[in-house]
Amino acid sequence: MSDSYVIIGDGIAGASAAETLREEAPDAEITVLTDEGESLYNRILIKEYAKGKLPEAPISIHQESWYDDHDVDLRLNTVVVDIDVENDAVHTHEGETFEYDSLLLAIGGTPQQLPVDNADADGIHHFWTFQDARRIKESVEDAERAVIVGAGLLGIDFAAICGAQDVEAKYLMRGDCWWRYALSEEGAEIMHDAMRERGVEPVFDSGVDHFEVDDDGHVTAAIDPNGERHECDFAGVAIGLNFNTELVEDTPLETEDGIVVDEFMRTNLDNVFAAGDITTFNDLVLGERAKNGSWGSAKEQGTIAARNMVEYGSEAFEWVSSYSITHFDFPFLSFGHPTLGDDSVEATTAEGEWRRVALKDGRVVGGVLIGDLSPQSAFKQLMREGRDVSDQTEVLMEPGFSVDDLAATTEQQ
Amino acid sequence: MPLRQTNRRMRLRRTGIVPSDARVRHYDELEEETQVAVRELAGRPRTAPETDDLDDGDVVKFTDYYQVRAR
Numbered sequence: 001m002s003d004s005y006v007i008i009g010d011g012i013a014g015a016s017a018a019e020t021l022r023e024e025a026p027d028a029e030i031t032v033l034t035d036e037g038e039s040l041y042n043r044i045l046i047k048e049y050a051k052g053k054l055p056e057a058p059i060s061i062h063q064e065s066w067y068d069d070h071d072v073d074l075r076l077n078t079v080v081v082d083i084d085v086e087n088d089a090v091h092t093h094e095g096e097t098f099e100y101d102s103l104l105l106a107i108g109g110t111p112q113q114l115p116v117d118n119a120d121a122d123g124i125h126h127f128w129t130f131q132d133a134r135r136i137k138e139s140v141e142d143a144e145r146a147v148i149v150g151a152g153l154l155g156i157d158f159a160a161i162c163g164a165q166d167v168e169a170k171y172l173m174r175g176d177c178w179w180r181y182a183l184s185e186e187g188a189e190i191m192h193d194a195m196r197e198r199g200v201e202p203v204f205d206s207g208v209d210h211f212e213v214d215d216d217g218h219v220t221a222a223i224d225p226n227g228e229r230h231e232c233d234f235a236g237v238a239i240g241l242n243f244n245t246e247l248v249e250d251t252p253l254e255t256e257d258g259i260v261v262d263e264f265m266r267t268n269l270d271n272v273f274a275a276g277d278i279t280t281f282n283d284l285v286l287g288e289r290a291k292n293g294s295w296g297s298a299k300e301q302g303t304i305a306a307r308n309m310v311e312y313g314s315e316a317f318e319w320v321s322s323y324s325i326t327h328f329d330f331p332f333l334s335f336g337h338p339t340l341g342d343d344s345v346e347a348t349t350a351e352g353e354w355r356r357v358a359l360k361d362g363r364v365v366g367g368v369l370i371g372d373l374s375p376q377s378a379f380k381q382l383m384r385e386g387r388d389v390s391d392q393t394e395v396l397m398e399p400g401f402s403v404d405d406l407a408a409t410t411e412q413q
Numbered sequence: 414m415p416l417r418q419t420n421r422r423m424r425l426r427r428t429g430i431v432p433s434d435a436r437v438r439h440y441d442e443l444e445e446e447t448q449v450a451v452r453e454l455a456g457r458p459r460t461a462p463e464t465d466d467l468d469d470g471d472v473v474k475f476t477d478y479y480q481v482r483a484r
Contacts, residue, residue: 044439048474058437058472295441324440331440331452331476373452377445 002027005309006090006098008080008247009106010034011043012295013276015062016302017104017309022070024310031073031098033080033090036129039064044295046133047157050140051164059130085251085269102309105248105259105267105274106302109241114149118211123219124235127157136236140165143234147222148200149208150238151178153323153334156191158236160327163198170230171195172206172222182338182368184346187354190370194328203230211235241293243278256280258291263316265305273309275301284318285383286337286365297321320380324373333373336366336383343390347397355397362390375401382406422460425451425479428472435480437472451475 005021007014010032021030040062048054067074079093089099111126113119123143125136140146140161146169148158155171156178162169171178177188178195192202206228212221222230243258254260254268258280265273265281276298283290292298297319304317325332330352341358348354353371357364357379364382369375379396381403382389389396395406431437440448447464454461455475467473469483 042437042439042442044441045437045474053478054431054437055433057433058431058435295439322441326440326475329476373448377449380445 002029003101003310004029004099005031005102005104006100007032007104007106008034008090009104009108009276010036010040010062010074011106011108011276011298012040013108013298013302013305014104014106015040016299017106017275017306018067018072019070020303020306021309022072024307029073030071031075031100032067033075033078033092033098035077035079036131037077038130039067039074039076041130043130046130047127047161049130050127050133050137050157050161052137052141053164080247083248083251085253085272088271100271102271102273104302104305104309105272105278106276106298107244107247107274108277109243111238112240112242114208114237114239116208116210118213118219119237121211121213121219122217123233124211124237125158126237127154128241136161140167140234143167143232145169145232146234146236147172147208147230147232148236148238149222150236150240151175151180152238152240153179153325154238155236156195156325156327158238159195159200160198161236162234163195163200163327166199167234169200170222170232171200171202172208172224172230173202173204174207176204178202182334182358183356186348187346187356187368187370190330190352190354191332194330203228241277245278256289260289263318264308264313265301265317266308266312270312273305275305281317283337284316285320285386286340286360290337290340292319292321294321294323318384320383322376322380330371331369331373333369333376334366335369335376335380336364338366338368341365343393345393345396349397349399353399357393357396359390359393362388364389364396372399378403421463421483423450423454423463423467423469423481423483424458424460425454425456425473425481427456428478428480431472431478435470435472436468437474438467439474443467443473451479455479 082091146162148171151173177185206224209225259274263282322335341360343359346356357367450461463483471481473479
């Protein structure tokens with residue numbers, strides 16, 4: 001009898017797992033359940049669609065025929081309501097039961113809503129799915145003034161969308177700069193200038209106390225905690241994700257800001273695995289549990305999970321992720337875990353070029369590059385090697401830095 | 414190994430219109446060596462060896478949209 005694999009989620013983690021399972025286990029039964037109404041699409045590019053820069057078609061990755069061609073049973077619009085780990089089965093909202101030998105949870109997260117009055121008013125958007133992108137595009141095209149909340153990697157997509165659609169926007173930030181956990185004011189100012197050039201004005205030490213709405217329930221303004229009123233007919237909120245762990249609340253699965261897995265993507269149950277945003281994984285590079293929401297990480301986790309579902313212990317997840325922002329005429333890239341570590345070093349290396357490297361116990365654990373991405377590979381290599389650079393951090397800030405520079409410095413000492 | 418075993422070289426040309434039938438790749442989807450090539454070629458009249466994860470006609474989203482030409 002062939003093995004039976006059930007995957008919940010058809011994002012890049014679930015889809016890459018399905019593809020790998022088919023390669024590794026040609027005779028297996030593979031079922032993919034997703035609550036979305038469309039099969040795998042490119043989540044990195046949906047912001048480009050919302051900006052009006054891309055048509056819909058190139059964003060689709062897997063047509064439904066892909067699943068037929070690979071003998072994968074895809075069930076769209078299917079909500080899993082219960083996971084019965086004692087009987088190795090999942091139950092859906094329509095009363096169907098899918099039994100499994102091995103289960104993969106690639107169930108991701110859901111955008112958080114602001115805990116303020118009128119946070120669910122018409123015209124207030126969160127950004128996660130292609131359907132969100134369609135609604136955002138339609139709404140922002142009719143908008144004149146916008147408010148953006150959430151000074152991080154997802155919030156800046158809203159800023160770029162407003163800029164591209166010629167909508168004046170106020171970007172309300174709680175601190176004194178954008179992504180203050182990873183950037184200093186000096187680095188962030190490059191991003192602020194780019195926002196301003198596109199008609200998006202950063203407002204610091206701000207936020208939202210509540211939204212005002214009209215008689216039809218459509219947002220008309222955001223009132224910040226200082227009492228300032230920011231008129232808007234569109235609001236974009238990107239303050240983080242709630243990971244979809246409610247599905248496993250009544251199971252013995254260990255959770256900690258997500259579903260805990262080992263380096264083989266296995267949970268504390270032998271035949272249940274997880275991959276993608278939902279995981280809190282044993283990060284072999286960092287040396288502790290970590291989370292990662294990047295596309296590349298999710299794709300790799302799906303692949304690794306699948307291999308270990310077929311043969312546990314066959315391959316560990318050891319990955320240095322990166323995430324770029326390509327909205328502006330200069331590139332931005334974060335890598336590894338730029339908000340972690342016990343030390344950091346930063347520098348402006350040329351006009352419009354800035355970098356910061358986060359260190360833990362003298363080793364590179366992440367960083368941010370603005371303007372010049374050329375050291376990206378070198379910093380990732382240092383992370384993989386776990387090399388102690390504590391006595392030569394200034395070399396990391398040299399323009400044109402390569403690992404060879406570091407070796408030369410070491411030899412000189 | 415993302416570098417192809419061919420003699421073809423690729424260049425990137427900025428493009429204002431993305432055809433509906435084009436395969437569009439974001440910088441973050443690309444192999445690390447391809448990312449290096451994209452950074453080197455974007456907006457510059459240079460060529461580099463063709464890579465495994467880009468094909469002639471593909472469009473790459475980096476700081477702009479660039480169409481791949483491989484010859």
